[in-house]
Amino acid sequence: MRKHTFSLLGLMVMASLILTACGGAATTAPPPPPTEAPAATAAPAATAAPAATEAPAAFKCTDAIGCVDVAPGDPIHIAWIETVSGATAPLGTDNNRGVEIAIADKGGELLGHKIELTGEDSLCNAEGGQAAGTKISADPTVVAIVGTTCSSEARAAMPLISKAGMVMISPSNTNPDLTNPDHPDHWPGYLRTAHNDLFQGRVAAEFAYNKLGLKTAATIHDGSPYAKSLQQVFADVFKQLGGTITTQEAVNVGDTDMKPVLTKIATGKPQIIYFPIFEPEGDFIAAQKCEVSGLEKTVMMGADGLTIDTFPEAAGECANGMYLSGPFVAGKPYDDFVAKYKAAYGEAPVSGFHAHAYDATNIIFAAIEKVAVVDADGTVHIGRQALRDAMYATKGFEGLTGKLTCDKNGDCATGEALAIFQLTDAEIKDGKWPPNVFWKPGQP
């Protein structure tokens, strides 16, 4: 038996790899029937909120999923779940800075209580989202959460947050399934200020087909829900417009040698390769494209996962002329925000979703101010279902990213804050960031 130790070990590794590869499919399987959540959704919002306003002197919580009581002197607790370590750390760090500036703009206080901010690192994967979600949802003082950074984390954290009766609003999750009410793993209490990838993928496909005039495309994803759905939306829209998708390939997170997969793509002779993935895999694809024969004239395009200031240098000369779609915010209020950002952190924004994070935090504050019941002694009571309802009901909210209106599924993005950038020598050699806007949706 001993001689088979290694072969059995190998079998186990193989089986686990197959399971991981099929993980995408597994996550869409119906979850165990949520036991507490339906009660929450079924609760008519109308009864919860008025009950709260006509509260007698001694407050009695009538909210369907409970209340948070903040005694005088205690802080109002807001939590974050973001990726603050590893290759995707700039995204999460940038989000958190948006949150911190929003709190500073409030003077660090809400309804006479200090705002307490704590958080957990979620590592840009499902396991990290699970761990962070478990920890945060176990703390009953948490009122609302800003997070997550990556869509895969939200998938794992959302059920935990939802069951705990809390509400989470993400500045940078773009996966369409997260706000799709028909998805079998859909949970109440989740919103986002980031654009839905149904929008980003459509913009990318329209840009490639209409603006650049390209007729054939190949896509690459990395198995994450974000990349998988984004490239699928791109492929669907590109085909609808009349283009041809030569192949849809995938790589693993952690792969470094992309030349074989690029060689396979080269057999279809696509005019554009769309790879909406993250660093460092995106760096390797962008750098190694030039080493593969048959792709000399192929254009490359990435999405907001690669719109990070470290990408141009890592990808190198080969990425010259590459397109990136990503968040783009402009205007006077935004310039003021960036000035505060620079003053506080000594550098320009390191990624694209700080303004979305700022808006998300302010939506939470506005909703708390709307639903909170303040006793004579200063105690604040916040109904959890009422808070959720108030956030879903956000309408015409003046944010940095435009006028935000949330729909009943939790999508609050305006659709104005997106643009296509092009990388040039200035970004690759001289470290200029952000790159110039090449095109905006709606332009000819």
Place this chain on the structure above:
Amino acid sequence: MLRRALERFNVSDLSLYVVGAPIIALIVVGSFATLRAGHYTTRQWFDFIIFGLAQGSIYALIALGYTLVYGILRMINFAHSEVFMSGAYAGFFVASALSRSKFLDSNPVVGLLVIFAVAILTSVGVAVLLERIAYRPLRRAPRLVPLITAIGASFFLQYTVRGLFGSQFKTYPTVAILGGTWTLGANFVIQRIQVLVIVAAALLMFGLYSFVQRTKTGKAMRAVSEDKDVAALMGIDVDAIIVRTFVLGAALAGAAGVLYSLMFRQAQFFMGFIPGIKAFTAAVLGGIGNVPGAMLGGVFLGLFESVGPTLFLDGLKVPAPYQLKDVIAFTMLVLVLVFRPTGILGERLARAKA
């Protein structure tokens, strides 16, 4: 003859053959379908093989470190992937300094040699310290103890580097003479960097093999590997030989670190993990403890990863086959181990230890 075969037969063998046979059938059918469809040109097959050889050479260089230490100490040095990483990191600092001072452009050969020398010295330093601090005090401990220590040392080194230099990727500078290609006829174009990787790895492996086979130290290493106590009785300084084994493995890992980083242009604290796992797999595939086995295992693994997804799966119409390249690599490992439980070249060792 038949009776002997029946005597050797057992249930675990049968179950493994049941796993193995359909996999082989699938591979044969898939390869046949791919080749018959003829989507790929000769040039592309040649490219797949070169990509695989370059990646495989690096796996082989790292695998040698695992196999050398296993051969002598019967322990798997899981911190070896961090020895590889520290070489790549040291190489990065020298390379970026030389690149900024333009020395790398004016004297590329000298510059590269300096980068390799510093990387190798750093890796050797880390490995010697590792052996002295983490492994030697546990020489007489049960076998699991140094194994766990190795995993701990691996984390310690990773997070030390992360603490010192951050978790960001460091981008290696490009070396002008390594860019571009060589053309050997219409169908055969090869990247210069890949030539460097393959040739350097082949030379290093040949050097190591000769060292182990021809020199007195090599002979002593083989003696210690067969029986430590008897070797000591014959007047061999066992501790010194073990240190030299670590030095040899680390030197190859340091060189592999620079080659890897020149090819992929990045260094990071976690970069050793996946190549380390792959190289360990390569060592097992070739027959752990066996020097030519590690080389063969590494090259095979690289080829399976590069050629396998296209050759085996494209014909079967599997979508996005490159996501399954690790599955293919480990399936190959299982297949080899089903039919040769000690790895491709592991026979001699198994008999000696039985």
